[in-house]
Amino acid sequence: MRADAQRNYDLIVTAASEAIARDGAYASLEEIARSAGVGSATLHRRFPTRWSLLQAVFRGCIRNLAARAGDLLAEPDALDALTTWLHEVTAYATTTRGLAESLLNEPPEETEACGAILVAAGEQLLRRAIDEGAVRPDITMADLIILANGISLAAQPMGAAKAEQLLTLALKGIGRSQP
Structure with missing residues (x-):
């Protein structure tokens, strides 16, 4: 994985971990993307499903x-x-x-x-x-x-x-x- 792709992956997983701890497994994917500092398309490219x-x-x-x-x-x-x-x-x-x-x-x-x-x-x-x-x-x-x-x-x-x-x-x- 390229360095920028790995960085985005790590940012998304960290943001998702925090959101899930706070809001549960159905936390907003849009909010996770915003918290990670990436676009929704980047999140869905890395993680096509919840x-x-x-x-x-x-x-x-x-x-x-x-x-x-x-x-x-x-x-x-x-x-x-x-x-x-x-x-x-x-x-x-x-x-x-x-x-x-x-x-x-x-x-x-x-x-x-x-x-x-x-x-x-x-x-x-x-x-x-x-x-x-x-x-x-x-x-x-x-x-x-x-x-x-x-x-x-x-x-x-x-x-x-x-x-x-x-x-x-x-x-x-x-x-x-x-x-």
């Missing part, structure tokens, strides 16, 4: 979350690192209003690939927590991603704070620890 723009926003976040999982491997407490990352995954999914539902209603190939990236990224965090005895060995990263996504979808109308509270509840449980 779905293609949503995919680009989603893929960018998935890459960021995967990189964050790698960063958290350096944290001294394995359980803290894992739960921090799961909270970040849940917060992202909760605050990108309408993105998860939009992606769920589209062809599954891209969504499944992104899910696989998240599972692979979080797997090292989970393995470390299991090895340290902080997490049961029968827990899978796929299950934790499903849990985080389910909570984010359920809590979306109430916001990220509610999603964080529910994820904490799910991860800690409701019963007292047995002596």
